[in-house]
Amino acid sequence: MKKIEAIIKPFKLDEVKDALHEIGLQGLTVMEAKGFGRQKGHTELYRGAEYVVDFLPKVKIEVVCSDDLAERAIEAIQQAARTGRIGDGKIFVTEVQEVIRIRTGERGEDAV
Secondary structure, three states, X not given: OEEEEEEEOHHHHHHHHXXXXXXXXXXXXXXXXXXXXXXXXXXXXXXXXXXXXXXXXXXXXXXXXXXXXXXXXXXXXXXXXXXXXXOOEEEEEEEOOOOXXXXXXXXXXXXX
């Protein structure tokens, strides 16, 4: 099994969620995040004063899926989240050794 973590722009969340649903993924976790990469924030003007916004709003999505579905999930996220501009985000893929459903005790892919 694979754990796919994607950090994307917040306004792309619905498109990514729909793309993952279309390929058959049922569950995902979403967290609000702040951060920066190469764009290193930006400056804004508020009531005549200039200030730096170091950390930009992002959304972090986590999905755990079977190995055979992982590549399709990665492609779906990549296509749905892409704007072509700097700050589109990153996708991280890691191996999951075990999954356990707390309510029933199911293990492995049955628990996903």
